[in-house]
Amino acid sequence: MSILCWVMAPTIRLTVPGTLRYRGIAVRVVAEAARLVSCSVQRDPDDPLAHDVRDPFDTAVVSAFMEIFNNVAIHAYKRKGGGTIEIEITPGEREIEIEVRDHGNPFDIEGVAPLPSDLDEESLPEGGMGIHIAKTMLDEMTYEPGPPNLWRLRKRLTEQPIAGRS
Amino acid sequence: MPTPFETTRSGTETTLTIRGSLDINTAPALAEEIDRIVATKPAKVAVDLASLDLIDSSGVAALVKLYKAIRGYGGTIAINGARDQPLAIFKLLRMDRVFNI
Numbered sequence: 065m066s067i068l069c070w071v072m073a074p075t076i077r078l079t080v081p082g083t084l085r086y087r088g089i090a091v092r093v094v095a096e097a098a099r100l101v102s103c104s105v106q107r108d109p110d111d112p113l114a115h116d117v118r119d120p121f122d123t124a125v126v127s128a129f130m131e132i133f134n135n136v137a138i139h140a141y142k143r144k145g146g147g148t149i150e151i152e153i154t155p156g157e158r159e160i161e162i163e164v165r166d167h168g169n170p171f172d173i174e175g176v177a178p179l180p181s182d183l184d185e186e187s188l189p190e191g192g193m194g195i196h197i198a199k200t201m202l203d204e205m206t207y208e209p210g211p212p213n214l215w216r217l218r219k220r221l222t223e224q225p226i227a228g229r230s
Numbered sequence: 231m232p233t234p235f236e237t238t239r240s241g242t243e244t245t246l247t248i249r250g251s252l253d254i255n256t257a258p259a260l261a262e263e264i265d266r267i268v269a270t271k272p273a274k275v276a277v278d279l280a281s282l283d284l285i286d287s288s289g290v291a292a293l294v295k296l297y298k299a300i301r302g303y304g305g306t307i308a309i310n311g312a313r314d315q316p317l318a319i320f321k322l323l324r325m326d327r328v329f330n331i
Contacts, residue, residue: 084254084255087253087254087255088255091284115250115251115283115284116283117283117284117314117315118314118315120318123314123315123318124318126284126315127286127315127318127319130253130284130286131286131287134253134254134286134287134288137254138254179323183323183324183325183327183328184328185297185298185301185328188294188297188298188325188328189291189294189323190291190294190295190298191287191291193287193290193291193323194286194287196323197286197287197319197322197323200322201322
């Protein structure tokens, strides 16, 4: 079935306290915003609160955003909150841009160690994967220490034109 | 809301079923369950991810901890059923080959 679902969407703004308690709200908003671009369809329309991230574009956007939200709550706000996380989502016809601002401690992104190149049982990492996941899932990811600290995430659709997608 | 994880035992095999979202908010509780599983040193552990919809790096870390612990005492572990976003994450991290998913 061919569909044409995209309509001009304004920037979506969401501000939540900078704790993991509010992660789920933010992730759901981002997942639905990604769906505006990918035109993916909920598996169960009667259960709009189900975690339903199957489309590759939605997968990339949600996976990256979850890691950045975790990073801000853990590193910027040290799991204690005390500030806000400001999220701006701009869905476009063939891409999405997400800006995440916080007013906590800056993150040392240069200090993130790369994952081991040859992965085996011994070298399986038990941490330090979040930034790698986010960066690999996205087309662009930048970080500017603040205040406010600013993460800018961008993902483009790489599939066939919208009218040809189903 | 269903329980995010469930452990069943049959003979020498323990099956851990994980549902919904395994993430930074749910992984700590799973880590406690993993400690309980490892303490009994089951010969074989099967992890069923067929009902797992989302995972983040904290969830992956919890599974890596389980994998290493089971292998550490010579047990066998099979991770089955990963799909959609979780499977994409395992592939991105190249863990699908180690976990033989």
